[in-house]
Structures are given as C-alpha cells and as structure tokens.
Amino acid sequence: MQMRTDLIPVGVLPMVATGAVLVGTRAADGFTAFVVGFAVGAAALFAAPYTWWLRADGQGVTLVRCLLRRRFGWAGIDGLAMEFRREEESDRQVLVLRLRLADPPGRVAGPLVGRVAVTDESTPSGVPPRAMAELFAAFGERGLPVEEAGFANEALRVHGLPPLPPLRVWAAPAEGAPExxxxxxxxxxxxxxxxxxxxxxxxxxxxxxxxxxxxxxxxxxxxxxxxxxxxxxxxxxxxxxxxxxxxxxxxxxxxxxxxxxxxxxxxxxxx
Known part of the structure; x- marks a missing residue:
C-alpha cells in the first residue's frame, strides 16, 4: 500500500545515475545514455511494488520490504495502529498504518504496513484501496482492534465488506477497581x-x-x-x-x- 507518487524517485534516481555513468565514462553518446537510463528507470519503477508486499492469511501477516521478509503470527499482534499525519514536504494528509505488537508488551506500534493519501478531513480520498479494506476485514474477523474504526468501516462499506466488531468492554476485577x-x-x-x-x-x-x-x-x-x-x-x-x-x-x-x-x-x- 504505497502511493504512486512515492514510487517516482525509485525510477528517476536509477535513470539519472545510469545516464551520468554512461556519459561520464564516454561509454555512450547523450541520446543512447538517455535511452538506456530510461529503460533502467522504467525497470526499477516496474519492480518497485514488489519491494513492498503485504499479505494476511490464516496464520498471520507477512510483510516484505526492500526484499526482506518478516512474518508476524496473529498471536503476536494486538491490533492495527492508524495515524493521520500531514506531510510537511508535500502538505498532503496521509494515513499511516502500523502493526501493534504484543511483544514487547504495552501495545506498541510495530512495523509500517502501509501509507495512503486521505482528504484534509481525514476521510477516504476517492475509492479506498481494496487491499486496505481487506486488511481491515482480516483484523475484524479475528477480533483484533483497529484504530480509527470510523474510517475503517467506511472503507469496508465501499467494498461491500462487513463492518468491524465493536470494541471490547473493559470489565473491572471481581473485587472492583482499586481505590x-x-x-x-x-x-x-x-x-x-x-x-x-x-x-x-x-x-x-x-x-x-x-x-x-x-x-x-x-x-x-x-x-x-x-x-x-x-x-x-x-x-x-x-x-x-x-x-x-x-x-x-x-x-x-x-x-x-x-x-x-x-x-x-x-x-x-x-x-
């Protein structure tokens, strides 16, 4: 779950670097260096989505970033953290999603699993990504809490998926909460x-x-x-x-x- 604009540097940087090397070493003229650099940049851009891969199945969540694979079983996940943030560079509002891990204890936010653009009012921008809605649904099926349930339920509704279950109610100990x-x-x-x-x-x-x-x-x-x-x-x-x-x-x-x-x-x- 990456925004398309985030992938632009993935293609531009290899293209510029390849062209500069070819011209600097006199291995090719300017036109040939441009063509080769463009081909390298296009190949890098095409491969970019495969460097950020997320899959949820019956056993847990698999995250692949920069070709490094990490596996998180459902027993080790406490929920899904969601944070609305305004980026200073682009002045756009984005939603950042992270796993909330059970270990170490304390409901900490774990690895980044996605970042999508939202409106200034922190609502879905256009049609929410299907992959994000399916991620919400996977957490809902296992009774794992999801932050910003209103946003998540809207994404689920758009794609015809059932809403999240209500949050669990805290029950005081049998002897009552401590004074x-x-x-x-x-x-x-x-x-x-x-x-x-x-x-x-x-x-x-x-x-x-x-x-x-x-x-x-x-x-x-x-x-x-x-x-x-x-x-x-x-x-x-x-x-x-x-x-x-x-x-x-x-x-x-x-x-x-x-x-x-x-x-x-x-x-x-x-x-």
Missing amino acids: PERAYADAPDIAAESGALAGGRQRIRQRCRREHLLRHAALADRVFLRDGDGLALGVALVAAEELVRYDLITVEGDQRRYVRQQYLDWRTLNR
Missing part, C-alpha cells in the same frame, strides 16, 4: 513525576507512548484528588480518555477507574 489510595500507594511524588514526564515529552518514542499516556493519566487523577477543582477534573478525564482510546477498548462509567487499575498493574510489574 486511589491503593492504586497510587507507592507512586512517586507529584512534583517529581510531573517533572519527569515534562522532561521526557520531547524524547518520547512509539514504544513508550502507552507508558507515557498511563503515567500522565494517573498524574492528572492524583492532581485532582489533591486539589479537587473543576479544571483538574477536566484534565484528568481527558487524560483517561486518551489512554482508553489508545488501548482500543470501551470503559463504561468513570474511565479513571481503568487508569487506576492499569497504573497499579504497571507499578506491580516494574517494581
């Missing part, structure tokens, strides 16, 4: 945690994004519990919603309950 006193019992000082998160914001990578969102949501919850004002509550609720959206689940009621449970689990694992 704040238990969830944050050994949490670092609020000022220290705030400084640590602020200092690492510019260095955050995709692999630690989930941890950052969790710590930020827990910190916002703790600030509200300490101060008790309306603004702090709003910040805490927004931070909790960001974590829930990232985890691709549905939480009924106060989403801060989910934050407290996840923070307690995270602290337990990282002691």
Whole structure:
C-alpha cells in the first residue's frame, strides 16, 4: 500500500545515475545514455511494488520490504495502529498504518504496513484501496482492534465488506477497581513525576507512548484528588480518555477507574 507518487524517485534516481555513468565514462553518446537510463528507470519503477508486499492469511501477516521478509503470527499482534499525519514536504494528509505488537508488551506500534493519501478531513480520498479494506476485514474477523474504526468501516462499506466488531468492554476485577489510595500507594511524588514526564515529552518514542499516556493519566487523577477543582477534573478525564482510546477498548462509567487499575498493574510489574 504505497502511493504512486512515492514510487517516482525509485525510477528517476536509477535513470539519472545510469545516464551520468554512461556519459561520464564516454561509454555512450547523450541520446543512447538517455535511452538506456530510461529503460533502467522504467525497470526499477516496474519492480518497485514488489519491494513492498503485504499479505494476511490464516496464520498471520507477512510483510516484505526492500526484499526482506518478516512474518508476524496473529498471536503476536494486538491490533492495527492508524495515524493521520500531514506531510510537511508535500502538505498532503496521509494515513499511516502500523502493526501493534504484543511483544514487547504495552501495545506498541510495530512495523509500517502501509501509507495512503486521505482528504484534509481525514476521510477516504476517492475509492479506498481494496487491499486496505481487506486488511481491515482480516483484523475484524479475528477480533483484533483497529484504530480509527470510523474510517475503517467506511472503507469496508465501499467494498461491500462487513463492518468491524465493536470494541471490547473493559470489565473491572471481581473485587472492583482499586481505590486511589491503593492504586497510587507507592507512586512517586507529584512534583517529581510531573517533572519527569515534562522532561521526557520531547524524547518520547512509539514504544513508550502507552507508558507515557498511563503515567500522565494517573498524574492528572492524583492532581485532582489533591486539589479537587473543576479544571483538574477536566484534565484528568481527558487524560483517561486518551489512554482508553489508545488501548482500543470501551470503559463504561468513570474511565479513571481503568487508569487506576492499569497504573497499579504497571507499578506491580516494574517494581
């Protein structure tokens, strides 16, 4: 799933390089060098789609990039990450798709599996690629979550494929979600945690994004519990919603309950 304009350099660069070598070494005149260079560029452009190949089957997802083959079994995939991004060079809106892997844990975004052009409103541009819709369908059939489900369902609808299943609903443990006193019992000082998160914001990578969102949501919850004002509550609720959206689940009621449970689990694992 590459955009056609992305393939232009694949053909132009070999063409120019071949022509320059032939002319520079006097192996051919200008016209012959142009013809040979054009043929080389066309061959490279024709082969380009085969350097980016994606296939989903009953066992998992196979990705081939730059002739390197990687295989990801369904058991090791947590879902499909989707990010709308505006490219500075071309000023166009694109959708970037990545696998969300189960290992290492934390619902991290894994390898790039596709990039397609979308409208400025982050909706499908024209008819969505059939391959992308089939990828959404493969995830839906296995109950794996897909980010931006609205976009995915529109692509599925256009190609006559069934919509994605609803997101799973988070269920609190049988004893209930932990109270704040238990969830944050050994949490670092609020000022220290705030400084640590602020200092690492510019260095955050995709692999630690989930941890950052969790710590930020827990910190916002703790600030509200300490101060008790309306603004702090709003910040805490927004931070909790960001974590829930990232985890691709549905939480009924106060989403801060989910934050407290996840923070307690995270602290337990990282002691």
